[in-house]
Structure formats: structure tokens, C-alpha cells
Amino acid sequence: MYLVFLGAPGAGKGTQAALVSRELGLEHISSGDLFRDALNRGTELGLKAQKYMTRGELVPDEITIGMVLERLAAPDCRNGVILDGFPRNLGQAKALDEAFIARGEAIDKAVYIKVSEEELISRLGGRWVCRKCQAPYHLTGSPPRVAGVCDKCGGELYQRPDDMPETVKNRLRVYFEQTAPLIAHYAGMGKLVEVAGEGTPAEITRRIVSAIDKSRKR
Numbered sequence: 489m490y491l492v493f494l495g496a497p498g499a500g501k502g503t504q505a506a507l508v509s510r511e512l513g514l515e516h517i518s519s520g521d522l523f524r525d526a527l528n529r530g531t532e533l534g535l536k537a538q539k540y541m542t543r544g545e546l547v548p549d550e551i552t553i554g555m556v557l558e559r560l561a562a563p564d565c566r567n568g569v570i571l572d573g574f575p576r577n578l579g580q581a582k583a584l585d586e587a588f589i590a591r592g593e594a595i596d597k598a599v600y601i602k603v604s605e606e607e608l609i610s611r612l613g614g615r616w617v618c619r620k621c622q623a624p625y626h627l628t629g630s631p632p633r634v635a636g637v638c639d640k641c642g643g644e645l646y647q648r649p650d651d652m653p654e655t656v657k658n659r660l661r662v663y664f665e666q667t668a669p670l671i672a673h674y675a676g677m678g679k680l681v682e683v684a685g686e687g688t689p690a691e692i693t694r695r696i697v698s699a700i701d702k703s704r705k706r
């Protein structure tokens with residue numbers, strides 16, 4: 489099963505992609521994590537991506553599409569994948585559709601996690617992430633047991649540079665201009681599954697899994 493997770497920055501795509509991929513036995517591919525890994529390793533791709541990421545802009549398609557399609561072609565992706573953060577514009581969505589056609593496969597569903605704009609701004613402002621395992625926390629919504637320390641691995645928590653207020657505004661603008669049109673793209677293909685993204689992470693996971701189940705039986 490191949491799933492795309494759609495939603496604004498802060499909608500909970502990363503959290504839910506991790507939870508749902510574990511529950512359904514799928515590989516989780518996050519384009520943002522691929523860029524952050526590349527940057528931590530100091531690769532040329534990572535350094536090229538960095539200047540766009542710190543401004544909250546999209547990394548150009550000629551860098552992004554190749555990186556994600558290469559990851560998708562790896563053997564551990566054969567049993568199914570959740571794509572988190574990709575595609576993020578129509579050019580990427582079309583490149584993805586074509587890559588699947590060439591493999592004789594297709595995206596099964598696009599899961600759209602819907603959250604109000606007000607809630608997005610509040611969530612992004614308080615988000616802290618583990619430097620080691622990428623687990624997300626929120627200062628008020630889901631704080632760690634010990635301030636600044638990851639509950640899961642003891643790693644150091646940090647605020648992503650692109651979660652700073654000015655960049656958050658830019659990321660939301662980019663989302664509404666370039667990524668939101670993908671909702672209509674997948675709806676037009678009969679693949680859109682919409683889920684309310686407010687509630688506890690476990691509730692939202694249950695909603696997503698049952699919505700995918702129902703839509704596959706239709």
C-alpha cells in the first residue's frame with residue numbers, strides 16, 4: 489500500500505506518519521527528514537537544501553524529486569510506504585504519478601489531515617524536536633517529562649530554525665499557495681481521504697486507519 493500524507497506544516501503529518509506506518513507495517517519516508525539527514529552529514533545536497541529550508545521555502549524540484557524517488561526505489565519500500573511531506577506541489581505530484589506508472593503501480597490513497605489555521609500557528613510556535621530520534625514535543629500540548637530532554641532516547645530537544653515565527657508565516661503561505669492544490673489533485677483521482685486532525689495522537693491514528701480501511705472497501 490502506498491499512501492501520501494497531506495496537510496499544512498503543524499497538522500501532525502510527521503507524528504501520524506510514524507504511528508500509522510508502525511501500525512500498518514509500512515516504511516515511513518519524510519522528505520524533510522531526508523534533507524535534515526543530508527545536512528547533518530554535510531552532503532552537497534544537504535547544503536544546497538539548507539538555504540531554502542531556513543527561509544521556509546520549498547527546495548527546488550530538481551533536487552527534491554530525485555532524492556525522494558531514489559529512496560522510494562530502495563528494497564525496503566517494496567511492501568508499501570507512507571510519504572510524509574512529499575509531494576508538496578503539482579510538479580512533484582505529477583513526477584510521483586509518472587514514477588508509479590513506470591513501475592506498474594499507483595498511489596492508493598492521499599490522507600489529508602485537516603487542522604484550522606489558528607491551531608497550526610499555535611502548534612508550530614511551541615514545537616520542539618529531538619535532535620537524535622526526531623520525536624516531536626509541544627511545550628504545552630505534549631511536553632517532555634524533563635525539560636529539554638527526549639523521553640524516548642534521552643536526546644537533546646531543539647527548536648527547528650524553520651519553526652521561528654517569521655519562517656512559520658512563510659511556510660504557511662507556501663503551503664496554501666503550492667501544496668493545498670494537491671487536495672483537489674487527489675480528490676479528482678478519487679483517492680482523497682479526509683481526517684480531522686484535532687484530538688490526541690492516538691485518536692487521530694485510529695481515525696486515519698479506519699478511514700483508509702473504509703475507503704479501500706468502497
Ligand code: AMP
Binds near residue numbers: 497519520542544576
Ligand atoms: P518538513 O519537515 O516536511 O516541514 O520540511 C522542512 C523543510 O524541508 C521545508 O520547509 C522545505 O524547505 C523542505 N522540504 C521538505 N519536503 C519538501 C518537498 N517535498 N519539496 C520541497 N521542499 C521540501
